[in-house]
Amino acid sequence: MTTLGICIPTYKRPDFLIRCVLSALEAAGGRPIRIFIADDSMDDTNDAAYAKLAQWSNQIVIHRNARNLGIDDNIQQAVDLCDCDYAWIVGEDDSFMSDSVRRVHDALQGATHAFVFANYAYVGDDDNRRLGQALDVPDGEMPGFEFVSKSLWAAGFIGACIVDRKRWDATSTAPYKGSYYTHVGRICELLAGTGDVLPARIIAEPCVANRVEGTDTFTWKRDSYGVFFGFCAMCNAVTRQCPSLSGASMQAAKVMENRYGWLTLRLAMRLRSERGYDVEQYRRYLSRHTENGLKRFAFYVISVSPPWAFQPLVSAYRRMRRGAA
Structure with a gap:
């Protein structure tokens, strides 16, 4: 058996x-x-x-x-x-x-x-x-x-x-x-x-x-962007370790980024509302991976804003998504 x-x-x-x-x-x-x-x-x-x-x-x-x-x-x-x-x-x-x-x-x-x-x-x-x-x-x-x-x-x-x-x-x-x-x-x-x-x-x-809901859902939330960019790092390693999957792993990184919208302001606001994004993550990840100066500044503002400022927007967005579903 x-x-x-x-x-x-x-x-x-x-x-x-x-x-x-x-x-x-x-x-x-x-x-x-x-x-x-x-x-x-x-x-x-x-x-x-x-x-x-x-x-x-x-x-x-x-x-x-x-x-x-x-x-x-x-x-x-x-x-x-x-x-x-x-x-x-x-x-x-x-x-x-x-x-x-x-x-x-x-x-x-x-x-x-x-x-x-x-x-x-x-x-x-x-x-x-x-x-x-x-x-x-x-x-x-x-x-x-x-x-x-x-x-x-x-x-x-x-x-x-x-x-x-x-x-x-x-x-x-x-x-x-x-x-x-x-x-x-x-x-x-x-x-x-x-x-x-x-x-x-x-x-x-x-x-x-x-x-996928609840403030204690993700044990890794204190390093949300580290998790996101970690997937890309893993895909890069797969490319080196498994040449037969090199093209597939690079495509996988793109699919992951597009699916979760890592570099969108909407995600940053949601994570900030849940205390999953802060100025330390901005400095470690987004300041280095955002070429657009205006968008980079917006990421910074979100990182230092109080989480409660975004909670009504996030709640409204979730209600809209549920209604659409």
Whole structure:
């Protein structure tokens, strides 16, 4: 039997962690999955959660890191703990859709794919409001070059990523260190293979709920633009590491930038309203990457303005988007 492990990097959010693990167990439908938790908390914040989870399953492996690794390295740690055939990475604040783990476990039986993309749904801060889904693609295989060039952005959400555990060990973390996207770079290496670019297996029906609203949604928000530009750095590294994917990875960077509008004033105002953008980020990133002087000045003004000044505009924009949907 092909085995599946759920790999969860965690940090001081016990309520989310409990919900994530219980949703995985419920969605497994009795399939023999294991759960691997890499705890970066460095204290006893999650102890009560672990005691509660132990009542539900004896297939949960908990590893307390000897030092704080940070989110990117802790993702790698969570996969390193896994001794199953496939490792499914997921964030502690995400939850599994009904029956999704069973569906994936069944689909993996006899599978030979190096990378499986599990589609996901966007949900509101109450988890019940479904706002859409990541990819609108059919179930089945997608050529690896096509996946990287058009859809690599979607693999930035770790809950979408299921990797062949043994082949994962043949990839390297070093080229992607500090990018926030080490796992995506390693996935590109998986798809690059040793010869022809390998296909990605797509599971089209959403498997994980990705919460995209709420002030505590993104653990990396204090360095929002570092995350954005980190994706570009990761794509540049893929170009060097995987010549067969060089064109695809450069296209992936363009798709990512256009999708999220990194260099738009609208995004800067939204991030500032959520305290996800400040003058330090302006100096580190936008002042150097904005050629237009007037726009550069606008980015600066936004970075030093009080967050509350933009909150009404952001709320109005979200209401308009919901009405349009």
